[in-house]
Amino acid sequence: MSKETQFFDALRNVFIGEQVEGESGFVNLMHIKSLYYERGVFPRLQEDINRALERFPEFREEFFDRLYTFFRRYFSESGSIYFRFTPPHEHVYEQVYTDERDVTLFWKTHMLYYVKTDRLFRSMVVEIDGFKFFFDVSSLENKRSNEKRTLVYDFKERRDDATLVFTVTYSERGRQTNIDGVRRAIKNALHLNQYTAAIPSAEILKRAFRVFERQSEVDYFINKNARQFLRDQFNLWLYQYVFEPEQRQGTVWTEQRVRQLQILKEIAYKIIDFIAQFEDELVRIWNKPKFVLGSHYVITLDRIAAQDRGVAVLERLLIHPGMESQVREWQELGMVGEDFSPKEVWLEELKGKHLHERYQYLPIDTKHFPDLEGLILALFNHLDQELDGWLVHSENYQALNTMLPKFRGRVDFNYIDPPYNTQYSEIAYVNHYKHASWLTLMENRLVVSRNWLGSQAIYCISIDDVETAKLNQLLELVFNGWEKSFVTVVHNQRGQQSKNFSVVHEYLYFLYPDNERKYISDRPRETSDFRNLRDSGSESHREDAANCFYPILVKGNKIIGFGDIPPDDFHPPAANEEKNDVIYVWPIDSNGKERKWRYARQSIETVADKLEAVITSKGVQIYLSKELQMARTVWYGSHFDASEYGTKVLKEILGERIAEEFKYPKSIGLMEETLQHSELLQKGTGLVLDFFAGSGTTAHAVINLNREDGGQRKYILIEMADYFHTALLPRIKKVVFSDQWKDGKAQDGGKGISHFFKYFRVEQYEDVLRKARYGDDDVPLFFQDPYTQYVFLRDSKMLDNAETGDRIMEMNPANDEIRVDLSKLYPDVDLAETLSCLTGKWIRRIHPLDEDPTKAGVVEFEDGTSIDLQNPPWQFVKPLIWWGE
Structure with missing residues (x-):
């Protein structure tokens, strides 16, 4: 193959890229690129090159060889432009250090927007143990962003040559491949009454599916400024090409040689300019404001009834045809029984008609009442100000960029729990750019979300050991000049086993503007007695943390020891139990409910010298010293445990099937404590943003804190995954209705909260x-x-x-x-x-x-x-x- 053919083939591949089947914007994109290349630039470029080389035919082969050598470094199979090919013998391609900084963070994809990682599926034949399978992806709708979605296989037909044909789609709302259903469909297609060897076993089907899924994977990026990037790189490359003596062996500077190099640069710049045209168009599309779509509101019955004309509107809702589907939703969410009637929300008493205490926090979803939504919203004179939260179904960059003008400077606490890039919490980037892609994803979103922050805001990020060093450097870059504290959270006493260490911790980064004012509150405390050792949080019942339920032994006014954790069926008669001049102080609150101490039994002795026993009119109280009240850089407590206080809570609220989708969800106890480290939030106000929302733990924690102290904290959650509808949205509806759940059903005695939030998706x-x-x-x-x-x-x-x-x-x-x-x-x-x-x-x-x-x-x-x-x-x-x- 000639150098000229090699170059034009490479350039064509940049514009046409990998051939992808299915339905997606990327297919449209490849068509557009191909069209502009074939009809536009290619014919004109050939004319310009031929005209420029007319005087220098001997330079033609070197000319195309040099162009190919340069451009092949920077283009990936998806057409993305960045440092794709950087062999160790090549020199540094750009100025890493600057006049302002002596150390800076550099990674291969730092000049890009990270779009997504996806597989480029093609229809293909797979043969396993004598069976021939054909997988048809012609109707596959590719992923819209980087959402986690599995493939679903449906049997379509059996061809005359015995090939079994399957259609391939991405899962919607948790749908999975039904292996038994597939085998049954094949049996029916063969007109068999029973299963025979002519029908592939479940294991053979799974193997065939796995073989099909081993197709090429690609990262999608957009260069923020392709023209500047490629011109800078070309100038450096050309300098190296011309002046490196070991490669050029002494250049003879004739007029002809100078003109040849000028032609090389002129043509290269023309190619760069045209490539940049297309890349700049993608930047415009990526950053254009997006439409808000599919909006609905969720509002509790009491909030409607409390407005002027609200009772009349509520009466119309209760007899509306949409109430049938609304009641069915309440039943599916475990809020009401199968025999529930809308009439039960009212109580008729001598003092009049009012909402039943048990049902006053039932959440109305306006999707069931499209013709009455406007009537509900008209009840509020300041609609946005009345909202307690926003749930946004979107890839987070698109949502952050689109919503920025509305929320610029309004967020008081930005918490994120991004993918840790481990096997349990990773995005499946192409392997050799795993860390660079992660950094680009984070940098893009940190930069835009910083503009959401108010003057007293705190930025908080959860992370583990895999990316903490790189994240630390990235935060220095994005939050230059901000104060940064690094908190170690001991969240798993049992540890995650490895060959050398048992990992019991993760980290929290706290960032805040300066040290001139107080941003970080003292250690979270009870409102009634802020130094009390007894924890009164909503996740503080004895059964939730048995290792935090034990007696503290007091004699006189001195703590003399700590008792053992009693059996589950033992219940102390009182908070202060006296035995032989020794008072056994139990974590029982003023209402007689069994709570817990802030420290587990295995940890309490390490802080014994920081505790104080005080005799009051209510008996002996245990207090923390001032030292323990201040925010510290090491946190430990059983209520931080992800499995106990993340998975367990999620299973109780959503049920086991839905909860199984989440690996190590964040502990609600840890989330509540994290939020309370904000001076602003601890006062009961403030707006919290979480754009890696997952199952919704952050909103759950905000609601719990408001329920506990009557605060008016608000939240914005952004999540792109399919479980937005199967887990996150149902979870928020549920915890608004009640704080007590078991096996997905609301329990008697639960406490609800008045609430009003909006949810929608954003154009992608x-x-x-x-x-x-x-x-x-x-x-x-x-x-x-x-x-x-x-x-x-x-x-x-x-x-x-x-x-x-x-x-x-x-x-x-x-x-x-x-x-x-x-x-x-x-x-x-x-x-x-x-x-x-x-x-x-x-x-x-x-x-x-x-x-x-x-x-x-x-x-x-x-x-x-x-x-x-x-x-x-x-x-x-x-x-x-x-x-x-």
Whole structure:
């Protein structure tokens, strides 16, 4: 193969990339790249090269060899542009150190946006033990972001040659392959009455599935500034190529040689400029504000009834046809029994009609009442301010970037528990870039989320040993000038076994602006007696932490020892039990409930000299010293245990089947303690953000703290996984209704809380790639210079829906008017929330349409401005659907 052919093949692969089957925005993307390359740049580039080399035919082979040598370093199989190929003999490609810093963090993908890691599936034949299987991925809808989804296999048919054909899809809402169902379908296709050797066994099917899944995997990135990156790298490469004596063996500087190198640089710059055109377009799509879609609200009955006209609205809800599906949801969530009737929410007494105490915190989900949602929202004069939380179903960068104008400077505590990059908590990056991809993912999201922080905010990150060193350096880069504290959390006394050490800890990074004011509170304390050793948290019952239930022995006013943990069936008669002049002080609260001490029995003796016994009118109380009250850099306690206080709590709330999806969910006890280390949150106010939300432990902790002290803390949770609907959303509904659960059922005596939150999804990068329309006709693509002009200026992007062909925008020159019909783009656009995020204005009221009260007519913002939702002004809609220059 000639150097010229080799170069153009490589360049073509950059634009066309791997051939991917199925339905995805990436397939659309590859089509667009191929189109612009084949019809646009390729013919023009060949002409320009031939013209430039006319005078130097002897330079042609070297010319293409050098271009190929340079460009092959920076392009991956997904078309991403970065330091892909860096052999050890090559020199450093860019200036790592700067004038401002003597040490800085460098990684291969630092100049990129991390999009996702996915497998490039192709339809293929697999043969196992005499059986032939064909896997059809033509209708596979590829992952939209980096959500965790498994493949589902459905038997389609048996061909005449005995090949068993399967369709392959990604799982939706927890759906899994039904092996028994597959075998039954094959049996029926063979018209057999019983299973025979002609039907593959379950093990053979699983092996075939595993073979199919061993297909190529690729990381998707977008270069933030491809033109600058490639030009910088080319200049360094050219310098090395020309002046390295061991490689050039002394360059003879003739006029001809100088002109040849000038041609090499000119053509390379033209290629770079065109490549950058496409990469810049992807950056625009990645960072464009996204639509808010599929919004609904969840509100407890008491919150509706408490508003003016609220009782009348609630009465309409209870007799609405949608109440049937709402009751069914309450039953599935374990809140009410099978015989429950909506009439039971009311109690008729002499003093009048009021909500039943047991049912007042039942959560209404407005998805069941689409025609009454506007009526419910109209009850509130300051809608956004009334909300207690927001649950967002989205890849987190897209949500953070889209919602930033609305929440800029408003977050008081940002907590995240990102993937630890271990076998139990990893994203399956392509192996040789595992750490670089993780750093890029984190850097992208840390940078944008920092802009959400208020002036007194704390940023808190959970991590373990695998990435802690790299995270520490990254935080120095992103939070330069901030104070940083490193907390070791001893969360697993049994330890995670390895050959050399038993790992019993993980870490928390606390970041805050400076040391000039107090951001970190003293050790979390009870509101009634802040130095009491007795823990009064909601997860503090004896059965939840038996090793924290024991007597402290007091004689006079001195602590003389600590008793053993009693059997489960032993219950002390009182908090203070006297035996032979020794008082046995038990962790029993003023209501007679068995609680726990803050320290486990195996840990209490290590802090014995920091405890104090005080005789009060209520008996002997045990206090912590001031030293123990301050926030410390080592935390330990059984209530931090992930298996005991993460998995166990999750199983009790959601049931075992759903809880099994989560490996080591965060302890609710640890989360509550973490949040209380914020001075602001401990006062009962503040907004908490968690954009790696998982099963929703952070919101659960916020709700628990509010339930305990009557606070008004709020939360925003962002989660992209499918379990947003199967675990996170149900969990929040459940813990709002009650704080007592067992096997997924609410228990008698549970305490609910008045609550109001919104949930929605955000348009994704993949959605845009699917719907964006780029030129595919025979009209010339370029009018002037294909390398530097904005070649996408003529494309309609999302003015048309590429999936359906519908026209989104209509122009009326006679009236100087542009009208958009966004329902032709997405059927469930929440335009009020979309515009709120776009403008940064909080919603005061949403006014229904006069002629159709079931539809939103006008959104009124807190600053007094309003926007017509049925005919929104073009200047507001344009950034959402057309991102041209």
